Amino acid sequence: MSDSFGQAIRELPSNLSCNCTRVGALNWRRAAEKLHAAGGRLLTLWGADDRDRDGRFRIYAAYLLHEGVAVFEHPMDQGANPIYPSLAEIFPCALHMERAVHDLLGIASMEPDHRGWLRHGAWPDTVFPLRREFDGNTQFAVQSQPYPFVQVEGDGVHEIAVGPVHAGTIEPGHFRFSVVGEKVLRLEERLGYTHKGVSKRFEEMPQMEGHHLAARLSGDSAVAFSWAYCAALEAITQTTCPPLAANLRALALEHERLANHLGDLGALGNDAGFAFGLTQFSRMKEDLLRINAAAFGTRYLFDFIRPGGVAADLPVSAPRLLLDHYPVLEEGVSALRSIYDNHAGLQDRFRDAGILTAETAAQLGAIGLAGRASSLPLDLRVDYPWPPYDRLEPKRVTQARGDVAARVQVRFDEIFESLRLCRTLVKEMTAGSIQVDCPPAEPHRLGLGLIEGWRGPVLIALESGPDGTIRRCHAHDPSWQNWPLLEYAILGNIVPDFPLINKSFNLSYSGHDG
Amino acid sequence: MIDILSRMIRTGILTETFPAPSDASPVVEGLQKDLRNILGRALCIRHVDAGSCNGCELEIQALNNPYYNLEGVGIKFVASPRHADLLLVTGPVSANMEEALKRTLDAAPDPKLVVAVGDCGTCGGVFGTNYASRGAVSNVIPVHRTVMGCPPSPSAILEAIRSVFIEA
Numbered sequence: 079m080s081d082s083f084g085q086a087i088r089e090l091p092s093n094l095s096c097n098c099t100r101v102g103a104l105n106w107r108r109a110a111e112k113l114h115a116a117g118g119r120l121l122t123l124w125g126a127d128d129r130d131r132d133g134r135f136r137i138y139a140a141y142l143l144h145e146g147v148a149v150f151e152h153p154m155d156q157g158a159n160p161i162y163p164s165l166a167e168i169f170p171c172a173l174h175m176e177r178a179v180h181d182l183l184g185i186a187s188m189e190p191d192h193r194g195w196l197r198h199g200a201w202p203d204t205v206f207p208l209r210r211e212f213d214g215n216t217q218f219a220v221q222s223q224p225y226p227f228v229q230v231e232g233d234g235v236h237e238i239a240v241g242p243v244h245a246g247t248i249e250p251g252h253f254r255f256s257v258v259g260e261k262v263l264r265l266e267e268r269l270g271y272t273h274k275g276v277s278k279r280f281e282e283m284p285q286m287e288g289h290h291l292a293a294r295l296s297g298d299s300a301v302a303f304s305w306a307y308c309a310a311l312e313a314i315t316q317t318t319c320p321p322l323a324a325n326l327r328a329l330a331l332e333h334e335r336l337a338n339h340l341g342d343l344g345a346l347g348n349d350a351g352f353a354f355g356l357t358q359f360s361r362m363k364e365d366l367l368r369i370n371a372a373a374f375g376t377r378y379l380f381d382f383i384r385p386g387g388v389a390a391d392l393p394v395s396a397p398r399l400l401l402d403h404y405p406v407l408e409e410g411v412s413a414l415r416s417i418y419d420n421h422a423g424l425q426d427r428f429r430d431a432g433i434l435t436a437e438t439a440a441q442l443g444a445i446g447l448a449g450r451a452s453s454l455p456l457d458l459r460v461d462y463p464w465p466p467y468d469r470l471e472p473k474r475v476t477q478a479r480g481d482v483a484a485r486v487q488v489r490f491d492e493i494f495e496s497l498r499l500c501r502t503l504v505k506e507m508t509a510g511s512i513q514v515d516c517p518p519a520e521p522h523r524l525g526l527g528l529i530e531g532w533r534g535p536v537l538i539a540l541e542s543g544p545d546g547t548i549r550r551c552h553a554h555d556p557s558w559q560n561w562p563l564l565e566y567a568i569l570g571n572i573v574p575d576f577p578l579i580n581k582s583f584n585l586s587y588s589g590h591d592g
Numbered sequence: 593m594i595d596i597l598s599r600m601i602r603t604g605i606l607t608e609t610f611p612a613p614s615d616a617s618p619v620v621e622g623l624q625k626d627l628r629n630i631l632g633r634a635l636c637i638r639h640v641d642a643g644s645c646n647g648c649e650l651e652i653q654a655l656n657n658p659y660y661n662l663e664g665v666g667i668k669f670v671a672s673p674r675h676a677d678l679l680l681v682t683g684p685v686s687a688n689m690e691e692a693l694k695r696t697l698d699a700a701p702d703p704k705l706v707v708a709v710g711d712c713g714t715c716g717g718v719f720g721t722n723y724a725s726r727g728a729v730s731n732v733i734p735v736h737r738t739v740m741g742c743p744p745s746p747s748a749i750l751e752a753i754r755s756v757f758i759e760a
Contacts, residue, residue, distance in 0.1 A: 200687030200724055207723050214722045220690055242692050245671035247639045247652050250689055271688045272643045275724035291718050297647025297743065341653070354596055360657035361606060367654070378647060380742060417595050588645045591686075 091313035091525035093464040095146030098524070106152040107163040110139065118143045119443055119456070120169035121528075122537050122554035123176065125183040127209045128153070131522075135185045137162050138552075139172075140526065140537065146462065147526060154185065164189035171443040171559045174269075178592075182208040182277065196270040196591065199223040207278050214278040230256035230264050238573065242271045249587035253576075260572040265565045272591040280551035281543075285311055285519060286385055288548055292538060293380045295553050296589030301327070301334040302531025303538070303553065303589075304383040309464070309527030310540035311385050314519045322510035323387035324465045329503045330379045330388075332496040335532040336407075337366050339489040339496075342584050346486055347418065349578040350427035355418065362410050369403050372396065387513030400504050404497050415490050428483035432567040432579030435480055444563050446534015446556040448583050451488045452480035458530035470499055480567075485582040492532075518546030533557065533586065555589030607661040623754055624665040630757060631677075634666045637753070638676035638700065642693045642729065643686030647743040648710040652680065654746045667753065673699040678753065679706045681733075683713035685726040697733045705760055707737045707752050714738040736760065 090096040101109055110120075121140040128134050134153040141148045154160035164187035166173040176187040177195035184206035186192065194203070199221040201207060207214065227237075235258055242250035252268040276295060280288055292307035293300040305327055312319060319327070340363040347355020367377040373396040374382055382389050418424055434444065439452035449456060458464075459472045475491040477484035519525075519542035527538040534556030543549035564583055568576060627635055639652055655662040662668070670676055673696045685693055697704060708729035711717035716727030729735050736759075739752035 196688075198688045200690075205723075212723075216723055217687075217721070217726075218723065220687055222691060242689065243640055243673075243696055247641075247649050247669060249641045249644070249646055249649065250692065271692070272641070272686050273688055273724050274643055274684060274686050274719045275722045276719070278722060278724075279719060294645040294647065294718055294742075297645040298650060300647065341650070354600070356656075357658055358599065358603065360654070361603065361659070364654060364657045364659050377745065378650065378743060380647065413595070413599060417599065420595075586646065588643075591688075 090147075090149055091316075091523065092147060092528065093309040093313060094458075094462045094526070094528050096149065096526050097146070098149040098151055100151045100153065103152065103163055106137075106139075106150060107165070107168075109150050110165045110168045113141045113143065113148065114168045116143065118148070119445065120165065120172055121147065121535065122539070122552070122558070123165070123172055123179060124539060124552035124554075125179040125185050125208070126541070126550045127183060130210050135160055135183065137179065137185060138539070139165065140539070142456070147528065149526070159184055159186070161186045161188055163187070169443055170441070171562060174562070175558060182206060184209065193225060194223070194270075196273045198225075198270060207275060214275060214282065225268060227254045227266050227268070228264070234258050235263065251587050255573060255576075257573055260574065262568050262571055262573060262576070265568045267561055267565060269561065269587060270591050272588045274592070276553065276592045277551060280548050283548055285542060285546050285548055286516065288540070288551060289384050290381060292553065293383075295592070296555055296586040297378065297380070298338055298586065299334070299531040299533060299536055299555070299589060300378060300380045301330045301383060302529045302536045304381070305331060306527035306529040306536050306538040307540065308383055308385050309529065310525040310538045311519065311527075312516060313527065314523040314525035314540065314542055315517050317386055317514060317516045319387055319465075320511045320514055321466070322391070322508065323512045325503050325507060326388045326392070326512065327383050328466050328470070329500060330374065330382050331529070331531070332500050332503070333366065333370060334379065335496050336493060336500075337363055337370075338532045339493050340366065340411075342581065343414070343486065343489055345581050346428075346482070346578065347424065349581050350424050352421065352424050355414065355424075358410070358414055362407060365403070366407065369399065372399055386516035387511070391512050392507065397504050397507060401501065404501055408494065408497050411490065411493050418486070425483065427575075427578060428486055429481060431482040431575050432571055432582060433479070433481045434563055434567040436478065438566050439480065439563065442563055442566065443559050445559040446530075447488055447492075447532070448485065448560045448563055449534070450475060451477045451484040453478045458528060458535050462528075466503070470502060472499055482578060482582040518542075522549065531556070533584070534560070536589075553592065555586050557585040557587075557590040560585050561590060603658075606658040607664055608659055623667075623750070626754060626758060627666045634668055635678065635753070635757060636668055636670045636676050637678045637680050638670055638673045638696070639680045640682070640693055640696050642681055642683045642689045642732075643725065644682035644684075644710065644712060648682040648713070651743045651746050651749060652682070652709065655749060660746050660750065662750070673697070674701065676700050677705060678756065679704070680709055680749075680753070681706060681713055681729045681735075682709045683727070683729045684716045684719045684721075685729055685732045687724050687726060690726055690732055693732055703760060705756050706733060706735045707739065707756055708735045709739055709749060709752075710744055711740055711742045714740050717742065
């Protein structure tokens with residue numbers, strides 16, 4: 079098979095329909111232009127050091143198209159420090175990814191911004207941790223380096239620097255505001271503070287243990303990431319997860335969505351000065367976590383999903399417990415929704431705050447929940463359903479306004495839809511096997527796992543090594559696409575609204591930093 | 593307004609005696625009483641995420657829900673290390689956060705109690721130590737108490753907080 083570039087296309091193992099095309103530098107960029115014109119979205123970008131195999135570095139880009147996922151692979155022949163054409167002009171979200179690829183692998187795009195993104199001085203700029211010859215356990219003394227933020231000049235403009243340590247129980251990152259009075263003229267984010275070297279860590283792990291690390295890429299998306307990892311591994315080993323295990327995985331994923339949405343709705347009320355909302359939603363979240371503990375044996379489902387299936391079946395008492403709890407939760411959320419909707423003070427803060435227009439969202443490649451609140455309808459569960467979503471017919475939730483209120487409404491609607499899915503899943507639960515053996519993958523098999531987590535699509539690209547080892551594992555959180563959205567949504571808003579607007583996106587630092 | 597009030601009345605007071613009844617450990621004296629006897633005032637905590645996966649943060653946030661009601665017993669999270677009696681640090685400490693963590697500790701007034709939360713904060717967890725991770729919090733700053741778990745339950749975190757200031 080070949081495509082319009084005359085290149086060979088091969089199928090790529092995945093839980094979605096997926097193929098891979100090998101291209102040269104020219105077609106690397108042309109393909110991006112063509113896919114952009116056809117409405118494709120950039121899912122992720124990653125690099126690999128294959129010099130031990132064929133003397134080349136490779137850069138990969140995965141796009142989401144109507145018919146599935148298209149991966150482009152560009153092998154580079156230019157020796158130790160090769161360059162490739164940047165995709166950032168076509169897909170702006172590629173910029174941070176290209177900078178990260180450079181920090182880890184030393185292959186640079188032609189984009190002029192070469193400030194370190196993940197590398198803050200914790201390792202020298204001549205060292206590239208993902209290269210094969212680099213021993214991951216080497217440690218360097220931190221050489222703190224200045225980071226030139228873009229300066230805004232003019233009468234009355236001043237800067238506010240926030241972070242990396244934030245004033246609350248949240249993750250670290252740096253925000254540099256340029257403001258006039260209270261109005262934000264520009265926001266520049268600097269991330270990478272929680273970079274823990276997970277890609278290198280994966281390469282030290284056997285395939286059968288990688289799901290533990292995957293679950294801890296972003297703790298709030300543990301189910302989504304561990305499922306994506308297992309989906310990739312099962313795809314390259316041609317393992318089929320038993321139907322009961324698939325049902326349990328989906329149930330766990332929806333519980334994760336519920337818990338996070340409940341937490342966010344409470345925090346959003348609180349950030350708008352409505353502490354009652356936080357109290358009520360955090361109570362409902364705690365109730366759900368305790369239900370998790372009773373049904374799944376743990377409050378947070380970190381190690382529930384594993385290669386070939388799940389760790390445990392539900393206890394006999396669980397279906398009744400769950401089916402009794404869902405209406406209670408539904409009633410509570412309905413009542414709170416009515417209170418939120420009718421509270422003038424709250425709506426005054428939510429409405430028109432942090433607007434991300436549909437046009438900007440589309441240009442920037444917004445994805446997941448934040449995209450759906452700005453009229454971008456993508457939901458993998460609906461558009462590319464994998465088992466068991468292929469028979470559940472999940473409903474899509476979108477909003478058009480793109481403000482904080484819209485992101486609140488999407489969360490409310492998704493809670494009700496998740497509850498409907500949970501009910502169906504529990505009612506359909508039958509006896510069966512929850513686990514099949516997952517054999518070691520043959521060497522040099524590349525596979526993709528793509529799961530719609532609560533924040534958006536999470537992706538794992540897994541390449542096997544010999545004897546059940548991992549040769550390369552690339553994890554991608556939707557926060558990569560969505561962090562830059564915040565820089566636009568905040569424009570023209572006042573500084574005190576930033577926590578509210580930031581919370582309405584609630585992006586992951588750890589998932590992004592890797 | 594009537595909706596809000598009726599919701600409050602329907603919800604009632606959920607705060608549990610510490611530790612939560614679901615725990616197997618024996619019921620200890622109320623945390624509030626310990627605080628009053630030892631500190632004579634509220635305990636102020638500064639949380640520092642030094643590179644965690646955000647799982648521990650979720651359980652630390654849960655401490656403020658009505659069941660654990662941390663503020664109700666006289667423990668509050670403060671926005672500045674200068675106001676803090678205790679640092680609650682989650683890890684592993686990423687190399688990129690090493691300097692920020694040390695500076696936060698410097699900014700806290702003595703006696704600077706430090707509790708490291710979670711498997712990663714205790715020993716590096718699944719991330720271990722590598723070019724980007726320093727592993728356990730104690731590899732970077734002195735730690736008085738650790739609490740294992742991935743993530744540890746809110747009551748386990750609460751127990752660690754209680755025991756560290758009783759021993760201090």
